[in-house]
Amino acid sequence: MSSHSPAPRPTTAYAVPASSAALLTDHYELTMVQAALRSGAASRRCVFETFARRLPDGRRYGVVAGTGRLLEAIERFRFGDEEIAALRAADVVDADTLDFLAGYRFQGDIWGYAEGEAYFPGSPVLVVESDFAHGVVLETLVLSILNHDSAVASAASRMTGAAGTRPCIEMGSRRTHEEAAVAAARAAYIAGFATTSNLEAGRRWGVPTAGTAAHAFTLLHDDEREAFTAQVEALGVGTTLLVDTYDVPRAVEIAVEVAGTDLGAVRLDSGDLLVQAHEVREQLDALGATGTRIVVTSDLDEFAIAGLAAGPVDAYGVGTQLVTGSGAPTAGMVYKLVARTDDSGEMVGVAKASKDKTSVGGRKFALRRRNERGTAEAEIIGIGEAPADDGDDRALLVDLVRDGEVVGGEHVALAAARERHEASMAELPRSAHQLSRGEPAIPTTYL
């Protein structure tokens, strides 16, 4: 870490996000390329594997997400004039390396778990094969995207599991980085969330968006009746009225007076949600608004959602705990060189040898072993060729990139990923869906 580069002055006082993804990369990836170009080892064929050594403490499974975003980002992983100029000005690498980078375009192969799939400790969720120089520079980007999106999807999956058939609404944008928010909405949708508050996730990814009003809207008006009237006039009686700004029973009364018994929903955002949901349901029913739904939205996580299962709640809005991974804000995946050619061109497995942070060398296959009822029993990982399929094993690695071209679009399409998540969840043993802390739902077995 000694080669501090005096960074270049930013070209403008405030620069916008780069359309190139190439500099979303750690400095040392490029110095390694420089050293490997010099030694000649840059052209050795390599296999890099992305996996989590363990699940977050007590979790029973993880959910792969971000693969679609990653494939898109790899397509715009190009060192253009601006990127090269920045690297040159900061003296990050030498001229030969800059020449290599200017012509960089990923030319290798990538396999991975399809998006929405469950994963377990050691699952090779992404496998990159290329020469060293082309593969190593993708490390940071691969991990940034998969670690973030999988952390959110893994938390989201527990939430939608706890919510059962009741819809979950993603509304955490304000509690995470503004671009992470867009990715979080996408990951949550894959893991079964119904809608998001994030408009850019709607534009960019087609995630359905939803939302009506905050306390500010009520406080803006002289009283609650005026605010509710304005909202219903503008958004229709099907809207959701927020009823906890002053006094909940009084607000519910006004809401039904203003909107009538066809009022779409009321929202509770503070206090004891279970007690209030029962009281509000009784009140709504007594007022004849039997179809008016109750949405709750106050600091929910999967445990709070489960705790409200017995209450008359129709939808859950989840924010902070979703976008921060409900206690596990990163999936902790690593990107490791597991095999490379030697001077004779033979592929040999490699692995760090020290006591902790070990990995298993060699190119892997991965299967989900299922019993005769179709329930997952083990994550089977091995070196070399997968054993002949006996019909109960499901191959997990799919083709994503071949010779630098994206070929696996169907494995990362959003709607397909959402369906895959649902199917993958249905296949796991019942114990996977316990919220309590425990071991992974199925063991990882190395053949």
Add this chain to the structure above:
Amino acid sequence: MSSHSPAPRPTTAYAVPASSAALLTDHYELTMVQAALRSGAASRRCVFETFARRLPDGRRYGVVAGTGRLLEAIERFRFGDEEIAALRAADVVDADTLDFLAGYRFQGDIWGYAEGEAYFPGSPVLVVESDFAHGVVLETLVLSILNHDSAVASAASRMTGAAGTRPCIEMGSRRTHEEAAVAAARAAYIAGFATTSNLEAGRRWGVPTAGTAAHAFTLLHDDEREAFTAQVEALGVGTTLLVDTYDVPRAVEIAVEVAGTDLGAVRLDSGDLLVQAHEVREQLDALGATGTRIVVTSDLDEFAIAGLAAGPVDAYGVGTQLVTGSGAPTAGMVYKLVARTDDSGEMVGVAKASKDKTSVGGRKFALRRRNERGTAEAEIIGIGEAPADDGDDRALLVDLVRDGEVVGGEHVALAAARERHEASMAELPRSAHQLSRGEPAIPTTYL
């Protein structure tokens, strides 16, 4: 939350981040604008205040960061043709509201704490004054940026405090969203980190970048000597050699043989860092490499850094715990309407009245009260005019935007923010810098 919009199909299979920041916004901000335009309340003058109700559990202070990024984002908060088309296609708001948004340009005033400043519960870190429609739509973006960047800066500040004069290196890009990583590097730099691994933070913000090699580089070569030789030939003897791939003492021996006693540094990334640091220091000294530094980099947080204070460590590399806020990944700030005009044009304080989530109505001032030795004693917050300065109070709110124009560039410039953080830390009582859980270092007093 009932108005689900069928989101538009994304226009391309993979869209790049938008140059407009306008859709990094919750759906309900725009439906509130629609309803307020209809009721006429949209033109009421409003004061929105951004503050944290509490610090993360046990923290003694927070650090404001992100303000500079926010001012930049507000300048590109424009609903262009693409954004309007997306909102129309998804039927988010009506035609009148789209017309308003198409002409949107923030025209109000913004005050805030200067970047790098310490904050406490209730500190009004950002105050927005404008009509309702212009102010409410900024809520999501304001919170996304300040909550993320302040969470990282607050954690980073504890780490640099624990590290004392030893430099901290930010290397967490791989454990957070790829754009959050760039912002995290910036926030960490404000809070005293020396360098970052993130190349885009170098290009975009001028943060110094650093890095040399990973385990993959050693594993790529046939043995450690070959790898070290390649690295030293490419990067010079001042480089940092990673010595824990196989056997640390053997690697240190080879490192000094290859690079000589002028070797810049060795890096340890696994095992018992304190024990190893002592052993490696002894070995380096015995080999004559008395100037070779020791960099440690394995899952560090502020507590691990403090635990290594007695060891011969020269620099700390921090990743996961930095970018995830060391247990507090969001600062938990809220953006609340605290005052608005009534029909007579008089400004009146407003606040939610229910039991939890209370706020204090009215436009605030904020002072840091200091004793005669210059040590901070209280965060003084009040409504209306600040009391006459007796020389020991320091005003905390600075002008950032006036009539829609950024006027406070000097308060958010990166180098200035870094100096301000250092000065703000020096002013706090010693108890602020204890790592143990406790109360805020100074009380918040409402006048």
